[in-house]
Amino acid sequence: AALALGLAACSSGNSGGGGGSTGDVKGKTISFVPGVSGDSFYITMQCGIQAEAAKNGMKVDMQAPQQFDASLQTPIVNAVVAKKPAGILIAPTDAKAMVPPLLQAKQAGIKIGLVDTTLSKDGIASSSVSTDNVAAGASAADALAKLIGQQGKVLVIAFKAGASTSDDRQHGFEQEIKKYSGIKYLGAQVNDNSPAKAASIISATLSANPDLKGVFATNQFAAEGAATGLRNAGKQGAVKTVGFDAGPVQMQQLKRGDVQALVAQQPYQIGTQAVDQLVASLTGKKPNPKIGTTTTTITQDDLSKPAGGQAAYKT
Numbered sequence: 001a002a003l004a005l006g007l008a009a010c011s012s013g014n015s016g017g018g019g020g021s022t023g024d025v026k027g028k029t030i031s032f033v034p035g036v037s038g039d040s041f042y043i044t045m046q047c048g049i050q051a052e053a054a055k056n057g058m059k060v061d062m063q064a065p066q067q068f069d070a071s072l073q074t075p076i077v078n079a080v081v082a083k084k085p086a087g088i089l090i091a092p093t094d095a096k097a098m099v100p101p102l103l104q105a106k107q108a109g110i111k112i113g114l115v116d117t118t119l120s121k122d123g124i125a126s127s128s129v130s131t132d133n134v135a136a137g138a139s140a141a142d143a144l145a146k147l148i149g150q151q152g153k154v155l156v157i158a159f160k161a162g163a164s165t166s167d168d169r170q171h172g173f174e175q176e177i178k179k180y181s182g183i184k185y186l187g188a189q190v191n192d193n194s195p196a197k198a199a200s201i202i203s204a205t206l207s208a209n210p211d212l213k214g215v216f217a218t219n220q221f222a223a224e225g226a227a228t229g230l231r232n233a234g235k236q237g238a239v240k241t242v243g244f245d246a247g248p249v250q251m252q253q254l255k256r257g258d259v260q261a262l263v264a265q266q267p268y269q270i271g272t273q274a275v276d277q278l279v280a281s282l283t284g285k286k287p288n289p290k291i292g293t294t295t296t297t298i299t300q301d302d303l304s305k306p307a308g309g310q311a312a313y314k315t
């Protein structure tokens with residue numbers, strides 16, 4: 001049952017606390033605009049948003065772009081603004097390109113809360129709830145270094161240049177990997193959130209560097225594609241992969257040995273906390289402008305521990 005949580009209907013309970021307040025927001029609508037549709041990370045986040053909104057008597061309207069791309073997310077924001085919700089919770093797909101549409105939303109009197117990704121400009125959103133992605137990228141570097149015995153060539157697959165999470169994870173990784181003198185960093189390549197592109201990045205890298213030892217795949221779709229690329233080359237398990245997030249598919253990947261470690265975020269809690277901050281800003285209270293959530297690195301060893309991995313399933 002636990003395996004289905006990220007994809008199927010939301011589980012009840014486990015709201016992460018807070019909420020339960022005020023008639024001021026009752027009956028009002030929150031528009032949730034994730035980075036892309038069909039991504040279990042955002043689906044779990046939506047469960048958190050819905051649970052916390054329900055506690056406050058609020059409705060949630062979810063509108064997702066078909067691809068993780070600002071040119072597809074912008075018209076969605078514009079359409080949402082026309083509907084005049086009380087607030088928008090959004091994961092901007094590009095830190096710069098999403099500034100103008102969200103500034104317009106703010107100017108239309110809609111409260112903006114950022115979830116997961118951030119903007120390059122302050123003063124638009126009243127709050128931001130996200131993982132510390134620089135620190136998470138550094139954790140990925142340490143995990144990968146350990147998996148390869150601190151020796152050999154490693155590659156980063158950055159899922160989207162210009163998205164704060166992708167950029168921060170890459171930079172955090174790059175800073176940390178410098179500490180390992182036996183590791184040669186081959187640089188980052190961008191897969192534009194496409195598993196197929198990640199698979200061909202792996203194939204091309206292996207042709208030029210048959211002695212590749214490790215890969216940091218910065219999100220779910222990067223890790224899926226990396227696994228395909230490595231399997232096609234018969235290098236599954238021989239080249240170690242650190243993936244990101246711990247939804248049902250990622251946990252299966254860890255079990256199967258498609259990836260050897262996962263950096264797990266807390267999407268449900270990001271959702272509940274973002275609603276709490278939005279409610280604060282809608283009821284004249286001072287929202288917390290920046291909340292950082294932590295990650296847990298999960299390896300195959302954790303799967304055999306009763307408590308291990310469980311955190312990853314929690315939605």
Ligand code: T6T
Pocket residue numbers: 035039041042116117163165166218219220221244245265
């Ligand atoms: O890793 C998450 C999210 O944090 C990132 O911004 C986009 O990709 C995911 O949704 C996973 O697919």
